[in-house]
Amino acid sequence: MASDSSPGRNNNGPSSPDELASSPIGNTYSSPATRTRRRRRSTTPLPYNTPPTNQSRFATSESTPTTTPHRTRHHVSTPSSDGGPPLSSDAGDDIDEATPTFVWGTNISVQDVKAAIQMFLKHFRDGQSQGSEIYEEGKYMKGIHKVLEMEGEWLDVDAHDVFDYDVELYGKMVRYPLEVLAIFDIVLMDIVSLIQPLFEKHVQVRIFNLKSSTTMRSLNPSDIEKMVSLKGMIIRCSSIIPEIREAVFKCTVCGYLSDPVVVDRGRIGEPTSCLKQECLAKNAMSLVHNRCRFADKQIVRLQETPDEIPDGGTPHTVSLLMHDKLVDAGKPGDRIEVTGIFRAMSVRVGPTQRTTYVDCLHIKKTDKSRMSAEDPMELDNCNGSRRIEEDFQLDEAKIQQLKELSKQPDIYDRLTRSLAPNIWELDDVKRGLLCQLFGGNALKLVSGASFRGDINILLVGDPGTSKSQLLQYIHKLSPRGIYTSGRGSSAVGLTAYVSKDPETGETVLESGALVLSDRGICCIDEFDKMSENARSMLHEVMEQQTVSIAKAGIIASLNARTSVLACANPIGSRYNPRLSVIDNIHLPPTLLSRFDLIYLILDKADEQTDRHLAKHIVSLHFENPESTVHDVLDIATLTAYVSYARKHIHPQLSDEAAEELTRGYVEMRRRGNFPGSSKKVITATPRQMESLIRLSEALARIRFSELVEKHDVTEAFRLLEVAMQQSATDHSTGTIDMDLITTGVSASERMRRENLSSAARSLITEKMQLEGPSMRLLELLDELKKQSSFAEVHLHDLRSAVTALASEGFVVLHGDSVKRV
């Protein structure tokens, strides 16, 4: 954009060195944005002198791009002391002549900063490339080359890199951004012109990723003229405002065209008389609009994101000023992170008030509320700045925090608690959902066969057991979640749809919910009310993870690597205890077997849960609820945790775990083959085996462990059993013994039952002889009650404990009498 005028400057530069030296603002010519920034400074012109960038172009004939600090002798020609790079040993001869100049009002030496920036740009190397190739160019030198190749107009500089390389420079940059960035630009242009003398565009530096970001409400007068980083949402964009940069005047008398007049501190020096010696007509110069050079400018309103607003506040807004390429970089509704300079400007209304705004340097779009969707294999690790702009990056501190978190012994329970904390109990369902969020490893064999890593879950339950809330919650949390209701979805709506474009007549493929939620979770409510036809479409999706279309001239197979979370009511709306589980769910076995976990959520009269409820509510009313709040992770941490695990943790089965898997599977098969059970129970199939592997992998992921261990497998088996209430299922009939249901039993409750069971065991060992006389349950209960910790045990509890012992073959239970065998 500036190219049209730069040759002119080139010619002027050497011919009138005085002019250049006295107006350093001309130097920032190389960066329109910087100049605007400085334009509004009403202080004296920056009193440091830097040699015009143009001069260095002449130097390139002698110094090759590879030599380190450059621009040596030539500067001597400039009238004042110059900003040679005093720190470099090569340029040692310059140091003597350089008298330090300081940024006005500070103790920052221009030369020092300049040298520091040069060192940084030339020598900074990424952490990963360090050591491997020492002779390789620095990160930003590569960046500069790339910019040159692409004919780009800016170089993105990660502030973290600056910090790592030179803390002092970082500090100066944040505190005095106007001055330091101007120097930055100059240094950059010097390097650019060294590499490619005829490069015409002006490259600017764009700083991003500051060490600390500020919230909008904490911006205060002390931040003025500092570099800040803000997060927020764009709510309003003004139209693009042209801002004049260079004006050309024409004499209305003789038609003489003036040289372009550059904007100086917001003003254009309009010539009062014609500059042509022959004419000199007074007040005859008029602006020639189409010869002037304009730059784009835009005012954008940024508003705080909802999560930063404190209780009882309204969102704050801040004006952003965008220049040139940043114009239209974001549109209303985008969540962005901007890096810029916080500035104040006097308002016309009252001289004492100031409007504030942020001069933008860099924009990064963010969306933190969802997990990042990409799997690592999808991330074709292209280096370059783009990557950072598109990918949700966790900073080091956050990763460290997550790792700390994962080391806690109760992380599994803690995550469970944090998942939908307002839904009470249903702990095991939440565990399953947690596994779904983490997911297993997808596997693609060389032979082409692929195994999905996604876990599908079906929730079947009585009305009013908060299934839909769980679904909604997962939908909010999951990446690319799609929420549909079975009633309102058709087969094509779920998969893909071929339609004819009304204008061109071409057939076009339109994606449905499942394709859209590729790599996400597709939540389907009211699964039972879905039409048979639509449901059958799910078969392919749920196992092969593709959607195949063959109609109207289009034969395609679309990826639909999605986890399905569906919920349904049992047939007849309420669970009928007299029917078998399969009959209650009433879905074709083909589909059922594709769900890794099928949860029966039953509403059962249980005094224990009633008491829990009563206690919960009483404490809600009479205690300060804040004090009883458990330590749950907030949703942002949870998503970060899940995203990190999905991206970086790929657990492998340990030998021990593999053994356990085989053992468990064989046992499950055996149970399924119970005589007379032919169809009534869900038998174990290879699919179950895969499910178990996926679940154990997910469980290992939860711990950030790269190895699936034995207890993961045990837990996976437990989840599978609990889900189907298999522990409570009478295998001969396939019905559930309602007394044995343990839905929603909390961890503490399970612990209590385990304790009871072991207490009963020791009591029996103590009181009864092997093959000795039997004992009545009530007697046992009385004995047990003598122990202080079991004062409130009910017969019913004891019975279930003894039944468990009986199943182990430890005792025999006949009616009410217990006999040890």
Place this chain on the structure above:
Amino acid sequence: MVGPMYDFLANPLGAVRSTFDKAIGSESDPSSFDGKDWGAVDLFRHFLFDQARLSQVPILNGATINWIKPNTLVRFRGMIQDMLGNELYVGAYKDGSAWRTNKFMDISQCPVEFNSPDMRLWDRRLLYCVPVPGLSSWAESTSELAVNMCMDSTSEQRDKRRRMDIEVLDHNDFPVPGDEFEYSPSAKRMREDPSPSQYLDPISEGPCSSHVILPDVDRDSLPCLVKIYDSPESELKLNDVFEFVGVLTFDSEPPSEKVEQDEFSNGLCDDVSVNLPPNKVPRLHCVIHRKLTGYDFLQNAPPTEPKPHLVKEAREALLRHLTSILGNDGVAAHFMLLHLLSRVHARADNVAVGKLSLNLTCISKEIASVFGTKLNIVIKSLLPFTKCIPLTMEYLNTAFLAPKKDYQINRLIPGVLQLAEGSHLIFDETCLETGTLDAVGIENTRLLKALTELQKVEYDFQYYKMEMMADVQILILSEGKSNILPADIIMPFQPSSSGSSDVVPAEVLEAWRWYLATVRSLPHTIESDMQKAVENDLVTARQADRSLGSQDFSRWLTMGRLISASYGETSLSLEHWQMVKELERLRIDRLK
């Protein structure tokens, strides 16, 4: 501390200035006052509270704005309707060799050399405040009282007559004597002050300064832009009701000619000054603010100590009155009393604990015409903030219930449901007929439902919605059970007479208001053995009836709490718990 050297009422800025001069004399560096007070606020606090002069400060409202002089001390009672962010201003500057301050004023004769070192930029918060929505007339009259007290402090009788007179008078011929202050000795001192006007706004210095004519400010809803200095953000929240005491600035001049109205300056310029022109909306530079409770709206400050016999008496009398208003339906009156006492006292997850919305059913249009208006009057005379909304199809389809952010003017457009904490709403559903709800209507019903169930209102910020906590008592009158507003208590209304319409003496009303305000704010606990008993009761009830859920339990406990509170007690007793069960039984019987 020595007596006031300045007339705080008439020349508050003088006090500000003198304290500043004193402070700067000892400190010499104004940067030490960044975001801090240098002692001016303490001086005012001493004057207003320790010397109890608060009542002498005139209240700013639509009537008084016409005669209150700018740059004097005023009070404003209102609800924070919108927060307009922070504003930077030149807090201190060097005038020659002396530092001057601009704190607590809008415009000064500051030499404006931008970014000079002889200048400190400070910030202040802008709050847009409006009179509390639905403020009852009895709560409002405090202001007039204060005005009268300011004008002359004669006997109460005359006062009352005067108050009625004022209500009749149009604000145009409201007595606008600029010399009320003559009565106060401090005003005289002000006259003697050598340079009182030096720090006054030059614009309002003109002869017309005391007679600011407001073109189109509604008398009832004078908004005010309050500028808050140096107070933590968490102290002031949206929808809170506050009393702000501070310096009034009010610009009678039309805004200076709009030069350079280009888009650039418009886009960056403060929306505040554009959309809230200083000649329409007065500015109050707040020195001291305090949060108001229902208690503060009572006329005479009655005994703070809730004496048991007073509470019992008031309870009996109020209950009797409610019973007679409700056509001798004693059960309904009991529930009504509990309903009037309810408030959200805690929140856990999604549950607002303590709310008790009441739905009186079996009310046909005719019954509603008899009892609805009476109820409305009674509630209006008892509670400070009330509103009655007849729900019709048209209303649902057109009303703006939720506040909405307008990004064009960068303001929160108030909705009907933007209410102060503790407001009371009556929804009259009897006039609702069948019809079609459009998109707005559906959204509105959703909002109403969320308000009744969760005590939350979703504010529409266009790109996202933000839930704001509310604490609103909701009374619904309907023929059958209302589905739009699912109340906690469904109460079939069975009047046996047409209800009385006795005129209640003012003192009695006053006592009832005091009773409601006091008892509502009582703390509450439960003894551990009582807790056990309650738990057992709940478990047995659920064993007997599986349909009972957490909502029912919640309701019982809330009722238990409110019943004991209504007797002025702070912990639940078995007797009151039995009363809850009895009331519930009576209610369930009626439902059958």
